[in-house]
Amino acid sequence: MSPIAATAQPTEDKPQLNSSRRLFAMIVVGLLISTFVSDSRHAKLPLQFLLKNHLHLGPTAMAAFFGLTSLAWYFKPVAGLLSDVVPLWGSRRRNYLMLSGLAAGSLWALLAVVPRHYGPLVWILVGANAFAVLASSVSGGLLVETGQQQGWTGRMGALRETIIAGTILVAQPVGGYLVGHAFGWTCGIGAVLFFALVPATFLLLREPTQLQKVHLSGEEILLHLRPVFQSRALWLAAAFIFLKDLSPGFGTPLFYYQTNLLHFDPKFIGWLGGLSNGAAIIGALIYAWLCTRVPLGRLLTIGIVLSAMGTLLFLGYKTPASALLIQGLSGLMGVLVSVALMDLAARASPRGTEAMSYSLLMSAANLGGTGSDILGSWLYESLHVSLPALICLSAGTTLLALLAVPLIPRSILTRRDFV
Numbered sequence: 001m002s003p004i005a006a007t008a009q010p011t012e013d014k015p016q017l018n019s020s021r022r023l024f025a026m027i028v029v030g031l032l033i034s035t036f037v038s039d040s041r042h043a044k045l046p047l048q049f050l051l052k053n054h055l056h057l058g059p060t061a062m063a064a065f066f067g068l069t070s071l072a073w074y075f076k077p078v079a080g081l082l083s084d085v086v087p088l089w090g091s092r093r094r095n096y097l098m099l100s101g102l103a104a105g106s107l108w109a110l111l112a113v114v115p116r117h118y119g120p121l122v123w124i125l126v127g128a129n130a131f132a133v134l135a136s137s138v139s140g141g142l143l144v145e146t147g148q149q150q151g152w153t154g155r156m157g158a159l160r161e162t163i164i165a166g167t168i169l170v171a172q173p174v175g176g177y178l179v180g181h182a183f184g185w186t187c188g189i190g191a192v193l194f195f196a197l198v199p200a201t202f203l204l205l206r207e208p209t210q211l212q213k214v215h216l217s218g219e220e221i222l223l224h225l226r227p228v229f230q231s232r233a234l235w236l237a238a239a240f241i242f243l244k245d246l247s248p249g250f251g252t253p254l255f256y257y258q259t260n261l262l263h264f265d266p267k268f269i270g271w272l273g274g275l276s277n278g279a280a281i282i283g284a285l286i287y288a289w290l291c292t293r294v295p296l297g298r299l300l301t302i303g304i305v306l307s308a309m310g311t312l313l314f315l316g317y318k319t320p321a322s323a324l325l326i327q328g329l330s331g332l333m334g335v336l337v338s339v340a341l342m343d344l345a346a347r348a349s350p351r352g353t354e355a356m357s358y359s360l361l362m363s364a365a366n367l368g369g370t371g372s373d374i375l376g377s378w379l380y381e382s383l384h385v386s387l388p389a390l391i392c393l394s395a396g397t398t399l400l401a402l403l404a405v406p407l408i409p410r411s412i413l414t415r416r417d418f419v
Contacts, residue, residue: 176270
């Protein structure tokens with residue numbers, strides 16, 4: 001045990017400060033709010049139409065905008081490290097969540113009143129996302145701790161994916177509805193939900209009332225981080241997740257295809273996203289059943305293949321009926337690899353560094369995903385790569401991730417969840 005982990009022990013003999021129900025509820029609430037309230041979730045469609053119709057941005061510029069606003073998500077390990085080793089007013093988790101709710105809520109409220117110009121929109125969203133990252137990191141740390149303690153990393157990963165898919169299931173139609181209303185409504189929803197995180201954390205999450213004073217020398221921090229630096233499995237998992245998510249994406253080109261060529265209504269686009277994530281919930285529940293019966297390595301392989309097949313379905317994306325069918329099937333087929341990667345992330349996280357390790361792997365996913373969207377948009381707009389060609393390229397590069405599966409330690413690939 002590192003010196004820092006050792007200092008973060010309760011001074012009173014209270015081994016069970018959180019009941020299982022309260023802890024699960026806190027994980028759900030923390031992930032739900034930090035996922036739902038985002039420029040990539042409930043505010044995505046309102047912002048896309050604002051950028052396209054008011055600021056007249058093209059696909060590459062729009063993808064770059066969302067890449068900038070997501071800047072904090074690339075530094076998620078820093079938030080995880082703070083939560084792991086630097087108690088805030090005597091708390092490793094609770095006070096960080098309450099601070100995140102208060103600060104992010106204030107920034108979303110500020111976004112409602114600033115001018116609708118590129119600069120103010122970017123920098124306020126960068127700040128709001130920074131505190132959302134902090135809330136997500138703390139919630140993820142709680143999730144990984146619980147999964148490791150119970151031997152349920154697969155099912156906890158499925159829980160996370162179900163929460164995320166469930167919030168997007170609601171967020172996408174809500175975003176489509178908000179397109180037809182003043183942008184202040186989008187900002188107000190974000191502010192109210194993040195402010196609600198403060199009382200929810202106060203009521204649900206219990207921690208020792210006092211932690212021993214922590215003296216953070218550079219040597220102690222390095223000692224705490226040594227398991228992270230030395231974990232071959234963790235860094236292989238990060239590289240695997242990054243490369244899998246870096247395949248050229250077509251999310252932003254698809255938005256322009258939906259609006260300019262297919263003339264889909266914003267509300268219908270929102271419902272398409274909701275349908276995709278409703279199907280993803282079913283896929284996550286299937287994974288929760290499979291992970292007790294099938295080893296992780298086999299689930300990763302199956303998930304990668306199904307994800308590529310789900311991508312190729314978009315070649316038939318031509319009418320409202322085909323869009324509904326394809327979005328549903330691709331959501332169901334693509335989620336299996338996402339949950340498997342979450343399972344891999346939890347299993348590869350060294351004990352005592354749960355929040356940071358989890359955040360490191362999620363940063364790899366965020367960086368890869370953003371790079372994917374910018375690369376795909378650039379190919380589509382600047383090199384005039386057609387949408388069908390981009391879809392085939394995305395599916396092909398996804399399949400290349402199969403080459404990395406054998407590099408992951410066998411001790412991780414052969415594991416299953418405890419029944």
